[in-house]
Amino acid sequence: MDIYLLDWANLLLRWLHVITVIAWIGASFYFVWLDNHLVKPQAENLQAKGVDGELWAVHGGGFYNPQKYLVAPANLPRDLHWFYWESYWTWMSGFALFVVLYLCNASQMLIDPRVHAWGAPWQAVAAALGFLVVGTAVYDIACQTLGRTRAGAIGNDGRVMAVVAVFVVAASWLACQLFAGRAAFLIVGATLATMMTANVAHWIIPGQRKVIAQMRAGETVDPLHGQRGKQRSVHNTYFTLPVLIAMLSNHYGMLHQHPYNWAVLCVLMAAGVAIRIFFVKRHKGVNSWGAVVLALVLLGGLVAWMAPRPQPAAAAASAVTLAQVQAVEAQRCAICHSGEAAQKGVRLDSAEGLVAHKAQIYQQVVVQRAMPLNNATGMTDDERALIGRWARQP
Structure with missing residues (x-):
């Protein structure tokens, strides 16, 4: 309330x-x-x-x-x-x-x-x-x-x-x-x-x-x-x-x-x-x-x-699984985006929620780097990169 x-x-x-x-x-x-x-x-x-x-x-x-x-x-x-x-x-x-x-x-x-x-x-x-x-x-x-x-x-x-x-x-x-x-x-x-x-x-x-x-x-x-x-x-x-x-x-x-x-x-x-x-x-x-x-x-x-600088070409990385993203979410995002009290009504505590908000997650976490707010949970650059690869996968 x-x-x-x-x-x-x-x-x-x-x-x-x-x-x-x-x-x-x-x-x-x-x-x-x-x-x-x-x-x-x-x-x-x-x-x-x-x-x-x-x-x-x-x-x-x-x-x-x-x-x-x-x-x-x-x-x-x-x-x-x-x-x-x-x-x-x-x-x-x-x-x-x-x-x-x-x-x-x-x-x-x-x-x-x-x-x-x-x-x-x-x-x-x-x-x-x-x-x-x-x-x-x-x-x-x-x-x-x-x-x-x-x-x-x-x-x-x-x-x-x-x-x-x-x-x-x-x-x-x-x-x-x-x-x-x-x-x-x-x-x-x-x-x-x-x-x-x-x-x-x-x-x-x-x-x-x-x-x-x-x-x-x-x-x-x-x-x-x-x-x-x-x-x-x-x-x-x-x-x-x-x-x-x-x-x-x-x-x-x-x-x-x-x-x-x-x-x-x-x-x-x-x-x-x-x-x-x-x-x-x-x-x-x-x-x-x-x-x-x-x-x-x-x-x-x-x-x-x-403007973002182009990154050097890297060796082909293995596909990112939903389980890997869920592990990051549980550690970095769950505190604000779980259950009925999820901020802005955005629930990320399920596979369905992550997939449904895939575009917003990519924008806020990878592009804007605005979330987590003030990076209060300490999300690393490697974790952001992982989420970025997941979001860009077909």
Whole structure:
């Protein structure tokens, strides 16, 4: 029953997380696109009201005319729509999923003894949470110390992004030395996602609230709040694709099981940044084909580098019997795939079960090397090779 309820928690939290991710990233992408498509208004009445840019659009059978004020309208409406719950729920649902799947099951999901021998599961849990805290602190300090021009204005994003890039590479390497590969990828992605939500919770929304409070009090609006919010918002848009690929790539054993998995993750995230750069510039009417070429070179190079190398021809091996495979299964797989409580309903404790799942076994054990999970039962390369020969037999 516990496994059954855990699967339901996994499904429902993942569903909620995907829904909120779509809402948040969709809103983020839309506003970046909108900002880059606004044009100076020609109408004198709009200029007099302080409208700095406007756009006419048609969608769903209706016409829309969003307008952006340089600071804020003279007469602030009482009802304003705030975009922050999408971010908060994305982080909360993702963290809840992280707790259910990884932190509450640290011995299996976080820890791989072949990578690092933790003294106790709680130490791995504390270290995983530490990545989120330290990463957010490093980024925030970089923004506050390096994210300004000599005159004190908000700027110098290049220096901030350089610090973030160095931190991400270092964090990727360290995470892959401490945790199971799949968990390491997720932790790096979650660290960036925490930076993003912290931007919304601690800078963008509070800054907007201060501007509104100043307006309602009849005070002069400090433009610094808007500048800082804009800076953090732009940073967030470049974090999105690296976060998404970090979260998705941990489902592919060929990536997180690679000997240089940290480098694989870094290249994937760098390609995500290049792709995002292209679209942001495209919104401004500039075709940054260099960014496209860079993304293709990074991804193409990764595919070529990771491609399986052809093995030298070996002497004809004798056919692998089902009994040999059953012996491996009993030692390496039975703990999770036997009886009514078999994980994912995949039972391998009979000849029929092995034959029925032959293709999945080959994919998960030989190709992806994802099973046994974190190789907790110590399956050897020779055993994987044996299963591979069995699966390829006619």
